[in-house]
Amino acid sequence: MLQKTSLLLLLLLIMIKAEAQKTKSPPAKANTASASNHQLQKKLDSIFSSYNKSTPGVAVTILQNGKVIAKNAYGMASLEFSVPFTHNTLVRLPYSEGREFISIAAALMEKDGMLHLNDNVKNYFPKLPAWSDVVTIQDLLNHSSGFADEWATLALTQASMANRLDKSQFLQFLYNQPEPSVEPQKGYMYSNSDFGLLRLILEKAAGEDLAAYMKRKVFDSLKMIDTRIHNDKEAVIANRAFTYNIDVGNSYKLWLQDKTSPGGNYFVLTSANDLEKWAAAHADSKSFISAAVNRLKQNARPIPVIPGTNYVFGQKHRKIGSYDAIVHMGVSELPYIAYIPEQNLTVILLSNLFLSRWNSMEKVLSSALGLETQVAVKSNFSQQPIEVDPEELKKFAGTYKWKVPLTYQSYVERKRFTEFVSENRVLKVLYSSEDTLDLVPVAKNTFRDPEYPDVFVFAQKHADSAMKVVMYTYDGDTIRMEKVLVTKPNLAREQLQKFTGNYYSRHLDFYWTLVLNENNQLVVKRPTIADKRIEPTADGEFRLMMDYGPYESESWIRFYFTDNGSVSYFTISHPRLMGHRFDKVQ
Template structure:
């Protein structure tokens, strides 16, 4: 069977009259597959296209990490700075937490989603996460002595980017990453401030019907998951990770080198990237992202110069295994 037909078969659940997906397969920087399925919005039945922008959710973390690494290159911060240096209002437990630990989910910070005060009923922003964490004088483990995936930490990193650069996080990303790389439609979305071109809205299937579930209380937190992008723009991001056009070789090595084991024995974590060793394809750098109504993944096989990006505006299916199945068709 033709391999592109096999790929369409793996993507079949995204095709048809429901919310859809965009799929990009890059070989040596060139698109082998650049294809979209289903609808970006159900009310007007707008189809997904390669330009459609999806909320990346935690795929955003690689951009947050890159922003921190750029500022470290600029000498505006040190990865070994204490969080208390940047946020004096944090409790004493934060004194021994460093930016480096936060990048690799080794800080022990409390998950802000678990301790949102009852009076905070509006949509939260990164600054609200800081306010919540200022009340939490406890940790899950001593800083640097464990791993726990932390959206809290990445919200704080976005605030550090703002403090260290003198610009807000969204503007820093635009000026230092998105615009230089030609990612002209990618944005850290702020309602009332910015817009998302070619926007996909998120949906969840409930009792056989799709309902729009585009935003939750935490959807406006930028550092842990608030970036919108498309497969076309992420192709430019992928290209930039092979050379010095954005990050130095030293910074890329920091991002892509395993720092810690995770709660999955097959996965380690660098800075904004998960790292695995695959039987087919070798070393992979990847990250998934899921939030209400969106599920996404980017999987890079750098030694093969091969990348798969799968973005979807639906709560199911989970895309990582689909991406791996596609890679297993194409890599030997």
């Protein structure tokens, strides 16, 4: 009996073991997700291989379905003190990128009954000019208000557009504007005054500083503990990295040009780690942030002068392969978040290098999606100098007009020219009267800038066609130019003399004085700016180079005459300066 029982138990054990063998999981496969993530990490290392201990830094995070699948930081938060860049490093977002935050604040205040986006702006500041009676908060959000751009107009009176007005000066600037820059509610011009005024309206509606409101309502709610809006860029803040710009010889210098002011400018500091929470709130269709963005889109007019869907409040729709991407990016081309809804994929990219990084964002997105990425064209060029026949250099000399389509600024075409001259067996580029560089030939028709990694490629289809040049810039831009025949008027001293005198801007309550120097050149004198030469050009206009931040750009002066032929006034124009008028003082 015992033997029989033992046999039955043995058979039972065999059966249990056999059943276990049948239901046992198959051998574990390699963790393909981990392997894939490892490959993605290697791609990030390759994309950001130029960042090191001698460069500014960048932090990148890739998330899918809310989980981090790749994350790394490269380069330095401080080059001076050898502090590495991390995901906790705080970086200032440029103003056009920061507009997303202030726009969302407006939508949240509307939801809480503090204001309405259709409110007239004069309800908050009754001294605004009569022509602005119809202007609403929504017009500020759409850049259809007609208010002159504070920064571009300031360049008429200050040595640099980096200067800022205080609150009383800013409001007086708006109160004194005699006529709209564009037709209110219908026109379009990118104006920093719109968002300066918006901030002041939001603070009146909330009864508190915008920084305090955003901390309480948004940043604390999302646990973005380090993100803030503030007024003082000189404040000492832990983990804050100052922004760098590329200087000559591929070196770096601090970018200290942007100032905040009580005039309404806003200053957003954030970190890559905090942006994970900001991105998650946008990706969550039920969040209060998503609701605010949906409200903004209801009456938002995408920027009408550039192709695609580009919202003033700082979001753009782009294609990555066949995928739709929502990119958090302003006009500076400095994306900090990109989201692919179809894949629930988010990329966060934050850097303290003031340099267009859409190319980097596109490469990261393509890598995460398994798409092919193209190598930048300029990387194919040799850097070794060669000898070029001086007669060949003469073919490239001349004045070239930029083939610039309408920019984000307005419907006004940006007129810009670059001159190349051949002297002493060298091709030179004249960026401005103060900025001339000897180009280095690296191929028969290809030259590079000796200081920046910019490359110029000349081409001519046949002898009777216009010479063209493509400039590949260090920040990934491509600029196309075509040689034009420009006959500069050779005006006699007596002809130039009639333009001299004192001129007055009623809007700015500011004088310009035009004089002739000993070289028979017209010079504009202003008490706050070094003397500048104005050059006669074709079509009866004069060119004045002005400081618009990190670069000089052309502004165009046109004189108007009385019936007896004497000068009555002139206007000065730029895509963000709509015929600002100076009357001649008789």
